[in-house]
Structures are given as C-alpha cells and as structure tokens.
Amino acid sequence: MIPRRRLSCLALALCIVTCSFPNWAVSQTSNDLPDSPSEVSRIKHRNDPGSDREVSWKSLPKDFLHDQKEIWLFPKQLGKGRYWVPTLAVTAGTAGLIYADPHAMPYFRTHARNMDDINDVFDPLITSAEVIAVPVVLLGAGYIRHDSYQVSTALLAGEAYADSAVVDLAMKAVTRRKRPNDVPPGAPFTDTFFSGGKSPFKGSAFPSGHAAGVFSVATVVASRYQHHRWVPWLAYSFATAICASRITTSAHFPSDVFMGAALGYTITRYEVLRPR
Numbered sequence: 001m002i003p004r005r006r007l008s009c010l011a012l013a014l015c016i017v018t019c020s021f022p023n024w025a026v027s028q029t030s031n032d033l034p035d036s037p038s039e040v041s042r043i044k045h046r047n048d049p050g051s052d053r054e055v056s057w058k059s060l061p062k063d064f065l066h067d068q069k070e071i072w073l074f075p076k077q078l079g080k081g082r083y084w085v086p087t088l089a090v091t092a093g094t095a096g097l098i099y100a101d102p103h104a105m106p107y108f109r110t111h112a113r114n115m116d117d118i119n120d121v122f123d124p125l126i127t128s129a130e131v132i133a134v135p136v137v138l139l140g141a142g143y144i145r146h147d148s149y150q151v152s153t154a155l156l157a158g159e160a161y162a163d164s165a166v167v168d169l170a171m172k173a174v175t176r177r178k179r180p181n182d183v184p185p186g187a188p189f190t191d192t193f194f195s196g197g198k199s200p201f202k203g204s205a206f207p208s209g210h211a212a213g214v215f216s217v218a219t220v221v222a223s224r225y226q227h228h229r230w231v232p233w234l235a236y237s238f239a240t241a242i243c244a245s246r247i248t249t250s251a252h253f254p255s256d257v258f259m260g261a262a263l264g265y266t267i268t269r270y271e272v273l274r275p276r
Contacts, residue, residue, distance in 0.1 A: 055155045067163045090262045097255035102189040127242045131214045153224045160216035160268040168212045177206035181250040208252045211260030214239040219268040
C-alpha cells in the first residue's frame, strides 16, 4: 500500500507529467533553444490565456515590477468602474467568513484527531515544497526537452508566486491576525485581528500564504494547459486540498484561506496572464 504521505506527491507528479508528455515527440525533433518558441508551440497554445506573453529570465525582474505597480494601483481601476463585480464578491465572501470563523473553528479543533491522516499528507513543509517544486520541475523539464512553452510556463508560475507573496506579506503585516492554534483551549475565536505576531513571516494569519501561493501557481498551470482536459481539474483540486488542510490543522481560519486563494487567482488571472 502506498504511504499516505506520498499521495500528494503522486498527484503533483501526475499533473506535471500530464502537462509535459504530449509535447515530448515534438521536442525530440526540435533544436530550438527554450527562449526561442517553436512554430508548433505558437500554434498549439495560441488560444491559451497568457500564451502571448513574451517572458524570459531577462524580462522577469521588469515584469515583476510592472505587476507590482499595477497591483498597488488597482484602486484606480475601480475608480474607472472596472472589476467591481469580482471585488465585491471577494469582499462579501471574506466578510461573511470572518463572521462565521468563531463558529466554525471549534468544530475543527474538536475533531482534529479525526483528521490526523489528512493533515499528515498535507504537512505545511511538504506542501510548501510541492508548490515551489511545480515551477522548478517544469523549468528543468522544459530546458531538457527544449520546450519553450514549458519554460515560459515555469517562469510565469514563479512570477505569479512572487507577486502574490508580496501582497500576502504586506496584508499580514497590517492585519496581524492571530492563528487559530495560538488561541488557548476553551477561549473564543474572537478579537483575532491586530493581536497576532509582529512579523508577517510568523504568527500572522490573514491571508493564507499557502493558499495564495498554491492558487497562483495552479492558475498559471491550469490556464496555460487548459487544452489538456484533466490539467485544470488536477491543478485546482490539488490547490483546494492544500487550502482545506490549512483549516483542518488550525493554522488558518476559513476567511484567511478564502482571501489567500482569491488573491492568488485574481493576481495571476488578471495581471500575470494579461496580454501585454
């Protein structure tokens, strides 16, 4: 029987292999360097979100700074009447979950032992490594196979991860929300904002960095390989499972995870993958 701890690794590997294998025959007959997209890649992926992004190691720092400028100037877009529907949806969803957090977390604390097997599979260190491994493995495989599209996907995933991490850490530094596992047993899960750790790297829960990171990477992979039927399902299912584990381990409130996932998805979908 396969150990439970390895199940998430197998799911990750399956997603990467599904993305990589269909272009293997093409890569064997191509001598193009990864930073010189082949005509086959251009045609095959021309309708995928972000497929027209010209990305390279050289342009990555400039692209990242451009992303950050657009992200922090986002209120200007609202002033022009754009993106109000998704903004209100995320705000309303987060507010509703913040209200529900004190009522939901006692259940997860009470039933924590029943979820030990699940929590072992999605250990925080393991899931962090897996999320980072996706762009790293795609990058290495892309260079080995001379697949420029795969290399670009890896670079975009890294760009999206970095963009979401900056926003996540900035929000953590402001909100300083206490984590559920820092609330003493028997104490209510209330008044958790502005009372957590002083460092955004430790002790501050809102939003979830795991959720933001995994959804940013999943959105890149799912969008760039949407023509492979199972890739979006695998990518988003894996991301959702990691997000759920952050709640069952009492590392985050549901609202932390929802906000983190929303950040990762929207930053990637509407900024990183946006045509330029």
